[in-house]
Amino acid sequence: MENIKLKLARVEKGMSQQNLADLVGATRQTIGLIEKGKYNPSLNLCVKIAKTLDRTLNDLFWYEDKK
Amino acid sequence: MENIKLKLARVEKGMSQQNLADLVGATRQTIGLIEKGKYNPSLNLCVKIAKTLDRTLNDLFWYEDKK
DNA sequence: GCTATATGCAATATATATTTTACATATAAT
């Protein structure tokens, strides 16, 4: 499923996928695929993304109803 | 650095590394290395571990002072 | 002493995240 929380947080910051990718040291493809829910990113990357967007892991990657 | 929060949460549940590994579908080596801070685990594995230990991502994998 | 459990460590193999490169479409501005 798509990671809508990540996409929203990025857009709220006025960043493009490329902007975020540059800041966290990844590629825009990686960011795009994470937002699309087609990647299972590493913890380190998740942490970098969260810090860059001034959010926490829970804010962006935690879903209460997840099995 | 070691992930002391994960280790504590596991021990508090009375689980061995092997127990936790079985419950999340990983090996005890993987759990041990994550606790030792020598692995950069995938988000999915982090989520499974957190759910199994009745914690959240932030509880086990988020450090406020992390860069 | 012996056995079982828990953990650490290392080498090799496998699965998969991520990069690289490329091409595509849509939109906005000039």
Next chain:
DNA sequence: ATTATATGTAAAATATATATTGCATATAGC
């Protein structure tokens, strides 16, 4: 019409997470 930005997608290459197997030590109980 053209240029630039933003995004989606895909194939191949590379990096790395994870599994597998094996051996080691320490501890607790019998």
